[in-house]
Amino acid sequence: MHSCEATRLVLAIDSAIKQFWPTCRSAQSDFQASTFGSDIPLIDSDKVTGHTQGEPIGLVIIEVSQERLLSMEIIIQENYTAISQQAAALIADAVRSRPTTVLGLATGSTPLGLYQELIRLHQEDGLDFSQVTTFNLDEYVGLAADHPQSYHYFMHDNLFRHINVPAANIHIPDGTTGDARAFCESYEQLIASSGGIDLQVLGIGSDGHIAFNEPGSSLDSRTRVETLAKQTIEDNARFFASADAVPIHAITMGVGTILDARKIILLANGANKAPAVAAAAEGPVSSICTASALQNHPDTIFFLDPEAASQLQKTNG
Ligand code: F6R
Numbered sequence: 222m223h224s225c226e227a228t229r230l231v232l233a234i235d236s237a238i239k240q241f242w243p244t245c246r247s248a249q250s251d252f253q254a255s256t257f258g259s260d261i262p263l264i265d266s267d268k269v270t271g272h273t274q275g276e277p278i279g280l281v282i283i284e285v286s287q288e289r290l291l292s293m294e295i296i297i298q299e300n301y302t303a304i305s306q307q308a309a310a311l312i313a314d315a316v317r318s319r320p321t322t323v324l325g326l327a328t329g330s331t332p333l334g335l336y337q338e339l340i341r342l343h344q345e346d347g348l349d350f351s352q353v354t355t356f357n358l359d360e361y362v363g364l365a366a367d368h369p370q371s372y373h374y375f376m377h378d379n380l381f382r383h384i385n386v387p388a389a390n391i392h393i394p395d396g397t398t399g400d401a402r403a404f405c406e407s408y409e410q411l412i413a414s415s416g417g418i419d420l421q422v423l424g425i426g427s428d429g430h431i432a433f434n435e436p437g438s439s440l441d442s443r444t445r446v447e448t449l450a451k452q453t454i455e456d457n458a459r460f461f462a463s464a465d466a467v468p469i470h471a472i473t474m475g476v477g478t479i480l481d482a483r484k485i486i487l488l489a490n491g492a493n494k495a496p497a498v499a500a501a502a503e504g505p506v507s508s509i510c511t512a513s514a515l516q517n518h519p520d521t522i523f524f525l526d527p528e529a530a531s532q533l534q535k536t537n538g
Contacts, residue, residue: 293502293515293516293518293521293522293523294521294522294523295502295522295523295525295530295533296522296523296524296525297525297526297527297530298524298525298526299526299527300490300526300527301334301490301526302334303526304334304488304490304524304525304526305332305333305334305335305337305338305488306334306338307524308335308422308486308488308524309335309338309339309342310338311420311486311522312324312335312339312420312422312486313339313342313346313348315419315420315484316348316349316350316353317348319419320349320351320352320353321352321353321354322353322354322419322420323353323354323355323356323412323415323416323417323418323419323420324353324354324355324356324418324419324420324421324422325355325356325357325358325418325420325421325422325474325479325482326355326356326357326358326376326380326422327357327358327422327423327424327432328357328358328359328372328375328376329424330424331424331425331488331489331490332422332424332488333379335422335488336379336380339380339384340380340383340384343383343384343385344383348384349385350384350385350386351385351386351387352390353386353390354386354390354392354415355381355386355390355391355392356392356393356408356411356412356415356418356474357372357376357392357393357394358423358431358432358433358473358474358479359372359394359432359433359471359472359473359474360372360373360393360394360395360396360471360472361396361467361468361470361471362396362401362446362468362469362470362471362472363396363397363468363470364396364397364468365396365397366393366395366397370460370461371396372393372394372396373393373396376391376393392408392411392412394408394444394472394473395472396468396471396472398472401445401446401472404472405443405444405445405446405472406444408444408472408474409443409444409478412478412481417481417482417483418481418482418483419482419483419484420482420483420484420485420486421479421482421484421485421486422486422488423479423485423486423487423488423512424487424488424489425487425489425494425497425498425501425512426450426452426453426456426497427452427456427493427494427496427497428450428452428453428497428510429497429500429501429509429510429511429512429513430450430453430511430512431476431479431487431511431512431514431515432473432474432475432476432479433447433449433453433471433473434447434473434475434476434479434511435447435448435449435450435453435511436450436508436509436510436511437508437509438475438476438508438511439475439476439477439508440476440477440480440506440508440511440514441475441476441477442475442476442477442478443474443475443477443478444472444473444474444475444478445472445473445475446470446471446472446473447470447471447472447473448469448470449467449468449469449470449471454467454469476511476514479514480514480515480517480518482518483520484520484521484522485515485518485520485521485522486521486522486523486524487501487512487515487521487522487523487524488523488524488525489523489524489525489526489529490525490526490528490529491526491528491529492528492529492531494528494529495528495529495530495531495532496532497510497512498523498525498529498530498532498533499532499533499534500512500513501513501515501516501523502516502523502533503533503534503535
């Protein structure tokens with residue numbers, strides 16, 4: 222299951238050498254066949270920034286992109302602390318190398334260790350979030366921001382009040398909006414106008430959901446109101462006085478919204494997540510387990526403890 226990377230080249234060819242291209246191509250055939258495969262796309266040199274038309278440029282590599290041949294990387298660590306620390310280190314690297322990183326964030330029990338580690342990195346190592354923008358995956362419909370079980374409250378309590386993301390850069394769906402449809406459209410637009418999500422953090426539901434995309438959600442879905450599955454209501458009852466107190470609806474980013482993120486990390490720990498993790502990583506891509514859509518994402522990493530990984534066939538076999 223470990224990913225294998227291939228490099229895709231796009232070559233620019235100037236009209237001056239276009240006529241010789243078959244020769245150039247065959248002269249490089251060994252290199253191409255062994256390293257990159259034979260199908261290298263060509264574009265004309267007038268698409269190359271800074272090139273003056275008419276000046277020969279020969280062959281110029283204008284784009285090198287990483288493309289995974291296998292869809293996801295599975296990293297199994299010895300325990301929850303280790304997956305939390307490794308995921309936090311990855312986020313810290315992203316923020317250090319690009320201070321304006323746009324993060325997609327999750328709530329629930331799973332990312333708590335990750336958030337504690339990010340807080341430690343901020344407080345002890347000076348990890349700076351002052352230019353970071355965040356978008357949360359979801360929020361319960363009907364819960365105001367100051368409700369102790371709202372995801373607004375959770376995020377402020379467990380992360381934001383301990384680090385220095387500016388309040389104006391924090392985005393969480395509004396569970397009390399009077400016009401959910403308009404709100405969801407504007408949330409999508411806000412993500413797009415922020416440049417898209419660079420790094421999305423996910424947990425996984427025991428029914429295989431990501432965000433609140435419950436079984437049966439379209440794998441193309443966008444931000445919308447979703448009805449929570451019975452399983453999710455039972456799972457999340459632990460945060461409320463009873464299952465009856467768990468809201469029935471949530472505003473959630475769609476599977477399609479999540480797949481637009483440039484990089485995705487999914488964390489899972491505990492044996493109760495093992496069937497969902499196996500279905501997500503090794504089952505068919507299906508709306509029955511919306512996390513399985515991550516198999517079609519070019520840059521996804523699962524961080525798992527041994528219990529959550531225990532039903533993976535390819536990794537364990
Ligand atoms: C939360 C979210 C959910 C959770 C999932 C797992 O924002 O989007 O998909 O990640 O329900 O929850 P925990 O981590 O509590 O097991």
